[in-house]
Amino acid sequence: MADLSPTVFVLYGATGDLAARMVLPAFDQLARRGLLPQDWRLVGSGRGERSDDDFRDLVRGALDEHGDGEPAEDLLGRLRFAGGGFTPDDPGQLVDAVAAARDELGDDAQLVHYLAVPPGAFEGITRGLDAHGLAEGARVVYEKPYGTSPDAFRELDALVHEVLDEEQVFRIDHFLGKEGTQDLHVLRFANGLFDSVWSREHVAQVQVDVPETLDVADRAEFYDATGATLDMLVTHLFQVAAEVAMEPPASFTPGDLQAAREAVLSAFRPLAREDVVLGQFEGYRDLDDVDDDSRTDTFVAARLWVDTDRWRGVPFLLRTGKRMAEGHQRVTLVMKRPEGPVGALPGGGNTVSLSLSGAGELELGLVTKRPGPDLDLAVAAATLDLGKVDGGRPLPAYASLIHDVLVGDRSLFTTGAGLEQTWRAVRPVLEDPPEVQPYAPGSWGPEAARALADPCGWALGS
Numbered sequence: 001m002a003d004l005s006p007t008v009f010v011l012y013g014a015t016g017d018l019a020a021r022m023v024l025p026a027f028d029q030l031a032r033r034g035l036l037p038q039d040w041r042l043v044g045s046g047r048g049e050r051s052d053d054d055f056r057d058l059v060r061g062a063l064d065e066h067g068d069g070e071p072a073e074d075l076l077g078r079l080r081f082a083g084g085g086f087t088p089d090d091p092g093q094l095v096d097a098v099a100a101a102r103d104e105l106g107d108d109a110q111l112v113h114y115l116a117v118p119p120g121a122f123e124g125i126t127r128g129l130d131a132h133g134l135a136e137g138a139r140v141v142y143e144k145p146y147g148t149s150p151d152a153f154r155e156l157d158a159l160v161h162e163v164l165d166e167e168q169v170f171r172i173d174h175f176l177g178k179e180g181t182q183d184l185h186v187l188r189f190a191n192g193l194f195d196s197v198w199s200r201e202h203v204a205q206v207q208v209d210v211p212e213t214l215d216v217a218d219r220a221e222f223y224d225a226t227g228a229t230l231d232m233l234v235t236h237l238f239q240v241a242a243e244v245a246m247e248p249p250a251s252f253t254p255g256d257l258q259a260a261r262e263a264v265l266s267a268f269r270p271l272a273r274e275d276v277v278l279g280q281f282e283g284y285r286d287l288d289d290v291d292d293d294s295r296t297d298t299f300v301a302a303r304l305w306v307d308t309d310r311w312r313g314v315p316f317l318l319r320t321g322k323r324m325a326e327g328h329q330r331v332t333l334v335m336k337r338p339e340g341p342v343g344a345l346p347g348g349g350n351t352v353s354l355s356l357s358g359a360g361e362l363e364l365g366l367v368t369k370r371p372g373p374d375l376d377l378a379v380a381a382a383t384l385d386l387g388k389v390d391g392g393r394p395l396p397a398y399a400s401l402i403h404d405v406l407v408g409d410r411s412l413f414t415t416g417a418g419l420e421q422t423w424r425a426v427r428p429v430l431e432d433p434p435e436v437q438p439y440a441p442g443s444w445g446p447e448a449a450r451a452l453a454d455p456c457g458w459a460l461g462s
Contacts (some may be wrong), residue, residue: 004037004038004406004407006037006039006105006110007037007039007105007110007406008098008101008109008110009114010042010045010094010111010112010134011024011043011114012045012113012114012115012121012125013046013121014045014046014055014081015044015046015050015055015058016116017218018116019116020058020065021062022398023116023402024059024066025062025063025068025396025399026396026398026402027399028063028067028075029067029068029395030399031071031073031075032068033393033395035406039106039109040078041101041104041105042078042080043098044081044082045082046081046082046083047092048083050081051081052079056079059071059079060076081097082096082097082098086124086128087124088124088130088131091128091132095132098134110137110139111137111139112139112141112405113125113129113134113138113141114141114402115140115142119143119146119147119148119156122142122146122156123156126140126160126163126164127159127163135163135164138168139168139170139405140160140164141171141402141405142160145226145231145235148230149423150427153420157419157420161416166415169416170410171414171416171419172401173236174397174398175236175239175240175329176240176414177397177412178356178360178397179360179387179394179395179397179400180329180331180354180357180360180361181356181412183354183360183362183386184331184354185257187362189248194352198310198333199311200312200313200314202335203333203335204314204456205314205334206241206245206314206317206331206332206333206334207317207318207330207332207334207458208237208317209328209331209458209460210232210319210328210329211320211327211328211444211460212321212323212327213326213327214323215287215322217287217288220287220288220289223296223298224296225296228278228297228300228321229278229297229426229430234422235422236320237318238268238304238422238425238426239414241268241316241318242261242264242265242268242418244316245264245306245308245310245311246263246264247264252411253411254409257411257412258415258418262417264306265418265425267307268425269304269307270424270425270428271304273428273432273433274434275303275304276300276433276434277301277446277452278434279297279299279321279438279439279445279446280298280437280439281323281438281439281441282438282440283441284296296436297436298323299320299321299322299445299446299449300321301452302317302318302319302452303318303452304317304425315452317453317458319458321439321445324442324445325443325461328355328357329355329357330353330355330356330460331356332353332460333351333352334349334351335349335352337349337350342367342377345377346379349367349379350364350366351459353365359385359386360386360394361383361384362384363383364382364383365379366380366381367380444460444461
């Protein structure tokens with residue numbers, strides 16, 4: 001894009017799994033769509049020694065497995081590699097590689113650092129940016145989890161603010177970059193049909209449900225040290241709940257959107273032990289790199305209360321788990337049942353449900369008359385595939401967020417103040433967790449989780 005400055009991207013962890021699965025395919029998508037600057041370089045940083053051509057072969061293989069096959073035109077020619085690692089004491093080849101890229105693009109080229117590395121590496125790289133003169137004026141993208149506990153979060157955030165201004169920091173949560181999550185804004189604020197019922201007067205429950213059929217065998221060591229609560233609840237599910245619950249922002253500018261999201265995060269009531277169910281799928285302890293007596297949660301369901309005038313008394317039900325019956329990413333508003341002449345209603349009554357997968361899909365659950373001579377009622381669904389809206393070309397979440405970093409749009413990124421509130425809300429459960437309960441692979445999790453959704457029941461798997 002002609003209006004974007006020449007840019008040097010530095011990708012830490014460039015030879016790792018996250019880069020291969022998510023970050024490099026996102027760059028390829030942006031290149032195909034003409035959404036990158038006209039002049040740019042991507043410098044991969046890693047501990048090992050490899051040539052630029054070796055790195056290009058690695059990227060080609062990653063895109064063949066996880067992307068759209070053959071890389072976008074000219075993408076491989078813009079790749080460089082800087083080996084030797086990167087620490088506060090030793091920058092390896094990175095400082096020289098960045099200087100060489102800037103010589104090619106011009107001294108005014110902006111610098112973007114992307115930390116696609118485990119959270120334990122954030123501190124060393126952040127200190128290294130400061131020590132080697134790579135922080136000034138740069139934008140820095142931190143992957144999740146941004147901290148692994150409330151105290152670890154505070155220590156990391158304090159260090160980051162020693163080195164960087166808040167405007168330089170982009171804490172990525174790819175659920176906020178999903179087309180479906182962004183559709184929540186428009187669905188609610190641009191349609192009076194929904195805006196008028198988006199409150200406790202009309203909504204009985206809000207459900208944010210992300211069951212997964214996937215195993216964790218390919219990253220069992222990481223997962224056993226993390227679990228579902230830290231991997232998903234305190235990050236993705238809390239952020240999506242805030243998107244649903246926030247008050248109308250003054251505008252759709254980045255600052256106003258972030259302020260609205262953070263205001264409602266501060267209204268999250270700390271989770272009570274009795275409002276959380278933890279589970280572990282049977283056979284998890286048999287996986288390689290998992291302790292034989294592991295108590296790691298592979299499932300979490302929580303009943304969250306949002307203490308605002310709009311939502312007081314409405315349970316926000318959050319659920320995610322591995323090896324479950326089906327895979328979904330769905331937000332559902334379960335509407336209160338109308339009072340009037342119609343007696344018992346079938347099923348769950350009216351629902352407004354938005355799938356966050358792919359380009360998003362809106363589904364309305366309606367009570368209708370079953371065709372025939374009698375007044376028999378049935379539940380029917382009206383579905384709108386948002387990916388088929390005229391003129392639409394959805395972007396994958398990672399591609400969308402990387403593009404936002406390029407243009408400096410922080411609307412869909414979390415702030416330190418907002419994350420402070422999520423850690424506050426989850427702290428009681430981290431300090432005094434309920435017992436982890438077993439569940440069968442292919443099920444909907446521990447039976448105790450069903451009771452959290454009473455009296456309406458889960459929209460999925462009820």
